[in-house]
Amino acid sequence: MTDGQHAMTGQVDPSLSDAEVAELAEEAYLYAYPMLVAYGFFHRQVAGPAAPERQAFNRFTHFRELASPALNNTIPWVNTDTLYSAVWLDLRAEPFVLTNPAFEDFRFHDIQANDWYTMCFVTRGTRDVGNGSRTYLIAGPDWTGPKSDFVDEVISAESSIVKLFVRVVVENDGDVAAIHRLQDQYDLRPLSAVLGEPTPAATLLNLPSPESALFEGGFYECPTPAFIRVFNALMIVATIHPSERDLFARFARIGATPGAAFDETALREHHVAAIMRGIGAARARITKRLAHLGDPINGWTYPLDLRGGRDVLAGSTRAFECRAVLAKYAIWGPPAEEVVYMNCDVDADGALLNGADAAYTLRFDGPVPAKGFWSFTVYDAETRLLSPHPSGRYKRGDRDRDMVRAGDGSLTLYLQNQPPAPDRQANWLPIPLKGFQVVARLYWPTPDVLDLSYKPPPIVRVR
Incomplete structure (x- = not known):
């Protein structure tokens, strides 16, 4: 045999x-x-009976609200910086054509695709192609057709089923409606629909x-x-x-x-x-x-x-x-060139972070090492979920324009449960009265982060 x-x-x-x-x-x-x-x-x-999470095959699901302690707070270390759109694409019969809208110069955005193996095989956005409108043809491994003139780039996958994400940074709470309009401008269609040709016959996806x-x-x-x-x-x-x-x-x-x-x-x-x-x-x-x-x-x-x-x-x-x-740990993670997540659950002395009886500072002598945008978010140490706080604040980042740098250019964040002195409240990062973690998100990190020569400052206990 x-x-x-x-x-x-x-x-x-x-x-x-x-x-x-x-x-x-x-x-x-x-x-x-x-x-x-x-x-x-x-x-x-998408595939199960009634598909309880209700995402359509080959059609974007747009997530319209940022996660908060009261909303979508079921994902460990949930991202609170961007609004997402997501879609499962079936490329067995034909490719899909995706066109992204043009973005304002200040707005970071990206497209990310992961194959059936879960590996990220492409990211495109502010970091590498800028903020103009672009059209991509996303094809499965068996497609051998020509590149049409209206397509800027052909993206080939190793699998016929891929998971596609779109991220658009939210500048502030009043910016959400503008993101909704941008989400609605993403155009995703099968190639046959773009060319005005008959739709290829679909075959049943027979999976256990x-x-x-x-x-x-x-x-x-x-x-x-x-x-x-x-x-x-x-x-x-x-x-x-x-x-x-x-x-x-x-x-x-x-x-x-x-x-x-x-x-x-x-x-x-x-x-x-x-x-x-x-x-x-x-x-x-x-x-x-x-x-x-x-x-x-x-x-x-x-x-x-x-x-x-x-x-x-x-x-x-x-x-x-x-x-x-x-x-x-974090399925469908993007490549480090696009974003680096840094996690910290101990202070400078190696003691676990805990807001029950301590306050901390995090001081940057120079710029935070990100060319796109950055944030620091607090999560519960045990559940890794966002922790509610009466202030409604659970992160600080570069889009918080009220944050104050010292005369020498340094930036200090104050991690404590109760508000600090009035002149420090713009830099206040509230923490829960229990164990917590801090996650730094560095979008488009600088080269020293990628080669590990950058040394992030420790979180220092001050009382």
């Missing part, structure tokens, strides 16, 4: 030892994990329904041999990169082959046990890395290897581990 036949019958290559089966299962689960997590979101948003019992903490992780069956099905809308053909030949020895049938109930008991050991080992690696995302710099952690596309998140077992960790 050949390796391919083993895959088709849901059997493991009998020449493998149980240790080899476990090793392959660990490697395959680590590789598949981001796709499993992403498919859980996909099923909830994620079993509710295999969700953990809101994530579809499928930590059983069934992951091979689901992984095989998910791979029908992705292509195998040439650099990974040998890897998939190895996966085939435990039945993991794109598009192949797999019956986990037909496995022998010792193979089930070996696969479960491999899954457990992969999950332990993810958990271990989540507990240590990197070596802090003055208390701030920002793991740059958990951001980006194929150049960062593929090509080695470590890269696949990073991709899996990113799926659990």
Whole structure:
């Protein structure tokens, strides 16, 4: 029986030892994990019965309000700087054409696309193409058509299903209506509609329904041999990169082959046990890395290897581990060149931040290292959600024009629960009467952030 036949019958290559089966299962689960997590979101948003999160396939869902402690406060470390639009695109039948509106010179915006593997394969916006209107043709891996004259750029994906995001920075509370008008000007249409041609026939997207019992903490992780069956099905809308053909030949020895049938109930008991050991080992690696995302710099952690596309998140077992960790930590993260998130939960002395009996300062002697925009946001240490505060304030950033710099150009933020003296209130960042974290968002970070030579200042306890 050949390796391919083993895959088709849901059997493991009998020449493998149980240790080899476990090793392959660990490697395959680590590789598949981001796709499993992403498919859980996909099923909830567009593919499942009634799609409880109600996002339409091939049509933008515009999120019209900024998150706050009272609104959309269910996402850990939720972004409160931009309004999002999001869409799942089905590129199997034809490409889609996306045109963004022109933006004011001061307004940061970007488009980001992630493939079925969850890797970001493109960002376009203020940082690299400016603020003019541009038209993109977004194509799947099998499209070979010509580039039309009205298209500024063809963007090719490794998968036929992609997740597309649009971000537009909000300058202030009164700016939201202007963002709504910009969101409504994004034009997304299938290529046939743009050309006035007949719409290609659609084919049914036949994917398995994620079993509710295999969700953990809101994530579809499928930590059983069934992951091979689901992984095989998910791979029908992705292509195998040439650099990974040998890897998939190895996966085939435990039945993991794109598009192949797999019956986990037909496995022998010792193979089930070996696969479960491999899954457990992969999950332990993810958990271990989540507990240590990197070596802090003055208390701030920002793991740059958990951001980006194929150049960062593929090509080695470590890269696949990073991709899996990113799926659990912050799925669909943009590349570091676009934005860096820095997280801090300790003060300069290494003590956990806690507003119950302490106040802190954060002082920048020079500019905050971001060319686009920046912010510092406070989150609950345990839930990582925004913490309500009577002031209604939970972040400070460059768009807070009332913030005051000292005569020497330095900027000091005052992190405390109660208001500081009147002359410091513009720089006040309220904190809860309990443990908290601070997340810095640096959009279009400066080169010294990307090469880790920048040393962010510590958060200093002052009482």
